[in-house]
Amino acid sequence: MAQKAIREYDGKSILAKHWGKYFPNFSYAYETVMVQNGAQLIEAAKEKTWLKEKTLVAKPDMLFGKRGKNDLVLFKDSKPGDVSLEKAASWIDEKSSTKQSVYFEFDGDTPTGDVQTDMLTHFIVEPFTPHTQDEEYYISATCVGDDDMLYMSAEGGMEVEEGWDEKVTEVAFTITDTEEEIAKKIRANIPADVADKDKEAFAEFAIGFFKAYRELNFAYLEINPFVLQGDKIELLDMVAKLDDTAGFMMKEEWGDVDYPTSFGMEEKSPEVLAIEDADSKSGASLKLTILKPEARIWTMVAGGGASVVYADTIANLAGIDDLANYGEYSGGPTTGETKFYADTLIDLMTRIPDSEGKDKILIIGGAIANFTDVAKTFKGIIQSFEQYADKMKEHNTKIYVRRGGPNYEKGLKDIKEAADRLGLYIEVYGPETHVTDIVRMALEK
Numbered sequence: 038m039a040q041k042a043i044r045e046y047d048g049k050s051i052l053a054k055h056w057g058k059y060f061p062n063f064s065y066a067y068e069t070v071m072v073q074n075g076a077q078l079i080e081a082a083k084e085k086t087w088l089k090e091k092t093l094v095a096k097p098d099m100l101f102g103k104r105g106k107n108d109l110v111l112f113k114d115s116k117p118g119d120v121s122l123e124k125a126a127s128w129i130d131e132k133s134s135t136k137q138s139v140y141f142e143f144d145g146d147t148p149t150g151d152v153q154t155d156m157l158t159h160f161i162v163e164p165f166t167p168h169t170q171d172e173e174y175y176i177s178a179t180c181v182g183d184d185d186m187l188y189m190s191a192e193g194g195m196e197v198e199e200g201w202d203e204k205v206t207e208v209a210f211t212i213t214d215t216e217e218e219i220a221k222k223i224r225a226n227i228p229a230d231v232a233d234k235d236k237e238a239f240a241e242f243a244i245g246f247f248k249a250y251r252e253l254n255f256a257y258l259e260i261n262p263f264v265l266q267g268d269k270i271e272l273l274d275m276v277a278k279l280d281d282t283a284g285f286m287m288k289e290e291w292g293d294v295d296y297p298t299s300f301g302m303e304e305k306s307p308e309v310l311a312i313e314d315a316d317s318k319s320g321a322s323l324k325l326t327i328l329k330p331e332a333r334i335w336t337m338v339a340g341g342g343a344s345v346v347y348a349d350t351i352a353n354l355a356g357i358d359d360l361a362n363y364g365e366y367s368g369g370p371t372t373g374e375t376k377f378y379a380d381t382l383i384d385l386m387t388r389i390p391d392s393e394g395k396d397k398i399l400i401i402g403g404a405i406a407n408f409t410d411v412a413k414t415f416k417g418i419i420q421s422f423e424q425y426a427d428k429m430k431e432h433n434t435k436i437y438v439r440r441g442g443p444n445y446e447k448g449l450k451d452i453k454e455a456a457d458r459l460g461l462y463i464e465v466y467g468p469e470t471h472v473t474d475i476v477r478m479a480l481e482k
Contacts, residue, residue: 040256040278041296044098046071046161048277051253051291059245063238063270069163071098074133075126078162082122091164092119095128097137098161099300101153102276105195106143109157113165125162133157139300153301166271168264170194171232173273175205176243177259178250184209187223187247189239191230193262193273210247220244235265242270253290254283282368284317308381312364315377321370323378325362331389332361333396334479337382339403339414339440340367343472347402350473354480361386369409375417383421387428396433398479401452405468406442415440415448419455426459435482436461437475441468 046069052059053067068087072078082088094112096104104110111120111128120128137157140148173193179186190197190205197204208226210219224240231239242265250258257278264271279291296313298304305313309325316323322341334351338344344365351360362385366378386397401418422429438452449465456463466475 041281042100042276042278042299043294044071044100044159044161044297045275045277046098046159047292047294048258048275049272051277051294052249052272054292055249055253055290059249060242060270063242063245063268065270065272066164069161071159071161072129073158073160075130078126078129078160079122087164088122088162093122093125093162094120094165095125095160095162097132097157097300098159099157100297101139101141101300103139103141103143103195106146106148107137107139109137109139120165129160129162133160155301157300159297166264166273168266168271172264172266173262174231174235174239174265175259175261176246176263177257177261177276178247178255179257181209184211185247185251186210187243189226189228189243191228191232197261216248219247223247238265238268254280254287256280281317282322285320308385312378312381315374319368319370319374321366321368321374323364323366323370323374325364325378325381327362327385329358329361330385331392332359333391334359334398334400335361335382335386336363336400336402337379337418338365338400339406339409341365343402343404346473347400347476350476351400354476366414367403367409370414370417372413372417372420375414376420377417379418379421380424383425383429386434387425387432390432396435397429399429399434399436400475400479401436401438401440402472402475403440403442404472406440406445409442410444411440411442411448412444412451413448415452419452422452422455422459422461426461429461434461435479436463437479438463438465439467439470439472439475 070081096110136154138152138154140152142150175190175193175197177188187208188205192204206226206228223243227240259276260272262273312323312325336347338347348363453465
């Protein structure tokens, strides 16, 4: 399962969109906005009048946790006095005006471990929910091995991770469990310290939560805490990741979801974003990470496992500084999808000459495919060769191919003939050659 983290705002928006299906007996106000500065918040209040009428909570929405311990949550109990629209707007402008340091680990309230420093660019703003600590609960779900796991606790909030084994109940579900079996397991494992008045409501919410996690293709979904007040639910804090291999069939269910770069990480290039967009619209898997655009060894590898093997082999034999990219194309991409992926890769490869004048190396590798038509995908690569042949020759590009699977003989024959016709250096090998031998061959030459 491929996981992509999404903003808290988007996670709540997805659940809110399908709330009636999964939680028909609970109400959820879904009063939430995402803004980048105070002016946007003031503007949003013209339509969302609750921003002017209610006490607010504001916090960054930047894919990092422990915001409270990093003093990056503005709310009534932490800052004396109600948090008004104007106060929230001012606080957002203050926090977004300079770089902020964020710790990811704490020993109690003392920060430990690494610290990341970056600008805060996105904030989520919601009404403050008056409640007692006894009304705070924890719930999450994710995949562990072949099972889906549900985690439940009567204690929500920042300290739930401390004493996890004692506080949290874990329930495993197989892919074959029926809805009735799932509901029975959940009801039988409600944490004993959930208040008696809340036990039935907690169970009903947990059943709907787990069903939503599965059917909406979340890879990870955590609400910590949620507030349970009779038939009213408030989602105070959420962490969510989507199974992006399901993106092509979940467009309507998810809506327009953003996949942001994590806090402290470099912004993604337009080429990487373009591949991510193509991946989200395809049943195939298209992944690209640029490590060092000026490096001389580029890979176009079929299969996620194979991509790891090739990257490790290149790092071992040549050194990590020579590896330009990491990624994969797999899952039976169309000729057009493969051409787009190859175009993107080769365009990047031929932008910057090697600083020492060495040849560029393009490794087109992969294990033995199960169902991907090798000749069909190679047709897309050949079309890309035809478009970029002159640039590839300018960079003295050497191409090494190793592939197996359905129709691989025709694929290897076609790509060899095309490269020869275009005047490109190429060596091709089938499954009789060890999967990474072409890395050794390329570096020896």
